[in-house]
Amino acid sequence: MCYHQLTMVTEKEILSLSQEVGVLLRQRGWYLVTAESCTGGLIGNWITDIPGSSDYYLGGIVAYANGVKQTLLNVPETILMQFGAVSKEVACAMATGVRHLFADQVALERLVGVGVTGIVGPGGGTPEKPVGLVWIAVETPATRRVERFLWQGDRLQNKALSAHKALSMIREELLDEEEFFHGKR
Secondary structure, three states: OHHHHHHHOOHHHHHHHHHHHHHHHHHHHOOEEEEEEEOOHHHHHHOOOOOOOOHHHEEEEOOHHHHHHHHHHHHOHHHHHHHHOOHHHHHHHHHHHHHOOOOOOOOOHHEEEEEEEEOOOOOOOOOOOOOEEEEEEOOOOOOOOEEEEEEEOOOOOOOHHHHHHHHHHHHHHHHHHHHEEEHOO
């Protein structure tokens, strides 16, 4: 069964959103890089469903284990120990880390990073951090935005909802920056 059938988000909506993100990135000459934990590469998968996405998508890291978050994304162990892997702080560190990881490919000033971490279920939740808790951070050359979500779906639904929301947040940040830089704000 397809993700979009499980989440009430249509394939057309996913493709349209992915395509719009690509158009906005292309307009700025910017590139997207992804650091995904609970989404397992789904954001990168949806972005690369669009022909020509190599013009604006450099790649991503699926950092499921904390050791990978530390080693590849430079998420400090102290942050992981103090706040846990599913936290605002780790999502932000992942977004920052993936931008810096790819900065040898493209100037940091042209990179947009997204970091996603969460508990998609069915197990792993606690009263403080229940199943469905997801943190998403989007970092552009000018801004950083992080949001908390609590999904109520099953594992596949929670992954898809998280990936869809991450793309929506990227789109919103790019549109907000366009308004800011063109004096519409």
